[in-house]
Amino acid sequence: MQLELLNEQGQASSKYDAPETVFGREYNEDLVHQIVVAFQANARQGTRAQKDREQVKHSTKKPFKQKGTGRARAGMTSSPLWRGGGRIFPNSPDENFTQKINKKMYRAGMASIFSQLAREGRLAVVDSMKVDSPKTKQLAARFKAMNLESVLVIAEEVDENLYLASRNLVNVLVVEPRYADPLSLVHYKKVLVTKGAIDKLKEMFA
Numbered sequence: 001m002q003l004e005l006l007n008e009q010g011q012a013s014s015k016y017d018a019p020e021t022v023f024g025r026e027y028n029e030d031l032v033h034q035i036v037v038a039f040q041a042n043a044r045q046g047t048r049a050q051k052d053r054e055q056v057k058h059s060t061k062k063p064f065k066q067k068g069t070g071r072a073r074a075g076m077t078s079s080p081l082w083r084g085g086g087r088i089f090p091n092s093p094d095e096n097f098t099q100k101i102n103k104k105m106y107r108a109g110m111a112s113i114f115s116q117l118a119r120e121g122r123l124a125v126v127d128s129m130k131v132d133s134p135k136t137k138q139l140a141a142r143f144k145a146m147n148l149e150s151v152l153v154i155a156e157e158v159d160e161n162l163y164l165a166s167r168n169l170v171n172v173l174v175v176e177p178r179y180a181d182p183l184s185l186v187h188y189k190k191v192l193v194t195k196g197a198i199d200k201l202k203e204m205f206a
Helices: 031-042 103-120 137-146 160-166 181-186 195-206
Strands: 001-006 012-017 123-126 151-154 172-175 190-196
Touching: 031 181, 103 123, 103 160, 103 181, 103 195, 123 195, 137 160, 151 181, 160 172, 190 195
Parallel strands: 001 123, 123 190, 151 172, 151 190
Antiparallel strands: 001 012
16 A cells, blocks of 8 residues: 655655555455444543432422422422423442553554554554754644644654644644554544554554
8 A cells, every 4th residue: 555655745646665564455344444443432531320218408498388389299309200300210430431442452442543544544654753952833833834734643752852842733633653543543634654653553454
């Protein structure tokens, strides 16, 4: 699979031969959907909680007399039928949302995403992604020159300068190959991969 090799101005200078096992697979929409949903589910903390009628703050006094008002009988304001009352089946704070994905499925799904990004022209290769100093302005100017607004950069190594320069940029994420996730690949409009990172991606997903 041949990918575009971009220069400093964001123009395709030549082609780069990428491994077919990672960048030349067929698109499996069902599998991609499954691993993206599983990634989001596994990121949930599961700490949400709701109160039942025993836990809500309320008075035990009868709201109004039993008979003669024409209203339905009521004993406490904590009833689930009342506004501010407890929930009948509250969410538990220790709820488990994790979904298991086999390693083989995950590798195939990631390769499917990379392949589809390459076919859509949303993935390109750069020689390297390094900055001389931890200056956000310097890296922002580089992306502006390449006409990139929403970009995911997968570099073979993220040093301190590159990390500090990129962390405050909106719609920019710089990660190493082992931290590339399916949600980020789908979210960002453009994905830049360095030559060194392609070799690591081949080891991980081929």
